[in-house]
Amino acid sequence: MQTEDVLAEFRDAGALREGHFVLSSGLHSPVFLQKNLVFMDTERCARLCKALAEKIVAAVGPVDVAISPAVGGIIPGYETARWLKVPSMYVEREGGEFKLRRGFSVEPGQKVVMVEDIVTTGLSSRECIAAIKAAGGDVVAAACIVDRSGGRADVGVPLVALATLDVPAYPADALPPELAAVPVEDPGSRRLSK
Numbered sequence: 459m460q461t462e463d464v465l466a467e468f469r470d471a472g473a474l475r476e477g478h479f480v481l482s483s484g485l486h487s488p489v490f491l492q493k494n495l496v497f498m499d500t501e502r503c504a505r506l507c508k509a510l511a512e513k514i515v516a517a518v519g520p521v522d523v524a525i526s527p528a529v530g531g532i533i534p535g536y537e538t539a540r541w542l543k544v545p546s547m548y549v550e551r552e553g554g555e556f557k558l559r560r561g562f563s564v565e566p567g568q569k570v571v572m573v574e575d576i577v578t579t580g581l582s583s584r585e586c587i588a589a590i591k592a593a594g595g596d597v598v599a600a601a602c603i604v605d606r607s608g609g610r611a612d613v614g615v616p617l618v619a620l621a622t623l624d625v626p627a628y629p630a631d632a633l634p635p636e637l638a639a640v641p642v643e644d645p646g647s648r649r650l651s652k
């Protein structure tokens with residue numbers, strides 16, 4: 459599956475949103491990939507994650523477990539793990555930091571692929587990978603459905619992206635005037651209060 463095919467799935471799902479969005483990193487962008495509209499269609503999600511699983515195995519060989527960052531990574535992580543035929547777990551924020559909770563654990567040296575939905579700066583991926591390493595896992599690769607950094611995000615391990623896009627994102631104090639004029643939406647979970 460090529461980037462154009464992945465974009466077609468997002469377009470068909472109505473998930474290519476335009477407006478003014480503040481992203482998880484705090485950067486602002488005129489484009490938001492509303493991946494939940496993609497994943498809610500189980501057949502569409504299966505098509506994408508099957509292709510991602512094949513790309514992971516082609517890049518790094520077999521893995522033992524897939525671990526994702528909540529919330530966005532949970533569904534693609536689970537579905538990709540299903541095609542990889544490995545267990546699926548997730549980390550979630552506890553006091554702001556990603557942790558394995560709910561009885562999840564990794565065996566020392568288990569080969570882990572970290573599965574994300576979207577990579578923008580790679581911050582969430584790096585935080586998730588740090589949590590997996592702290593729990594004893596050997597993170598052999600990261601994977602995502604869309605890397606919107608144009609391939610520039612560095613997550614510290616090889617990143618397998620099903621699609622790579624180069625989408626503009628700006629610091630809050632450097633917004634182009636046409637973007638600053640649009641009311642802002644904050645669609646992610648990082649700044650949700652408990």
Ligand SMILES: O=P(O)(O)OC[C@H]1O[C@H](OP(=O)(O)OP(=O)(O)O)[C@H](O)[C@@H]1O
Pocket residue numbers: 481482483527528529530531574575576577578579580581582583645646647648
């Ligand atoms: O590469 P980054 O700059 O970290 O941005 C990408 C991250 O942002 C989104 O998560 P968010 O924190 O918005 O929460 P969500 O998973 O609940 O959507 C998305 O799911 C990725 O995890």
Ligand SMILES: O=C(O)c1cc(=O)[nH]c(=O)[nH]1
Pocket residue numbers: 480481482483489490491492493530576577578579606646
């Ligand atoms: O960087 C993000 O937070 C982000 C960008 C995007 O396009 N979609 C998403 O779910 N998160």
Ligand SMILES: [Mg+2]
Pocket residue numbers: 527528529530531582
């Ligand atoms: Mg996320």
